[in-house]
């Protein structure tokens with residue numbers, strides 16, 4: 001049976017923001033797709049911009065979803081897709097509603113049908129999942145040159161998906177300022193192959209991806225405290241146009 005939720009609940013958050021209040025602070029949300037279980041996938045502040053903020057690729061990483069929600073309520077200049085995987089958020093699981101890792105399902109040249117690890121099931125074919133289609137739709141709407149993807153992990157770090165010497169100084173400075181302010185490490189890669197992942201997609205499409213891994217289990221207050229630092233990075237990055 002398909003369960004329909006117009007607004008994705010955030011089961012790991014004690015006090016979820018009212019999603020429909022966002023109408024008051026920006027453009028009305030634009031539905032860019034529906035999840036496998038029929039939940040809306042919404043893009044807020046849907047407009048052309050240099051950077052798109054993406055949350056909730058992995059449904060159990062509610063820290064990133066919460067920060068994305070804070071960011072979309074804090075400003076109306078940068079598009080935010082706070083929860084790409086509402087089914088996973090609802091089910092408290094990494095994967096989407098049919099157990100696909102959305103960060104292995106993108107149509108990339110290196111996509112593989114075999115999961116390199118049982119934790120990373122890539123789906124039946126590249127781009128097979130409705131959530132992947134929703135992401136690609138959002139990319140068409142925003143046409144960004146950069147994506148900031150919000151996840152959570154044991155240790156917090158910023159992954160910049162290209163080596164520093166291939167980036168303009170301005171972008172290196174912004175990334176370095178943020179990692180210094182957050183007291184986290186900057187990495188160039190997670191260190192293992194990630195076919196079908198956003199990083200591979202970015203390489204194939206001339207995009208620059210920043211993956212901010214928040215500390216798994218961070219409290220709402222801890223996430224709220226870093227909001228100004230992350231917002232400063234986003235606002236200034238949005239003034240740059242990356243070209244590969």
Ligand SMILES: [Zn+2]
Pocket residue numbers: 057058061151152
């Ligand atoms: Zn993740």
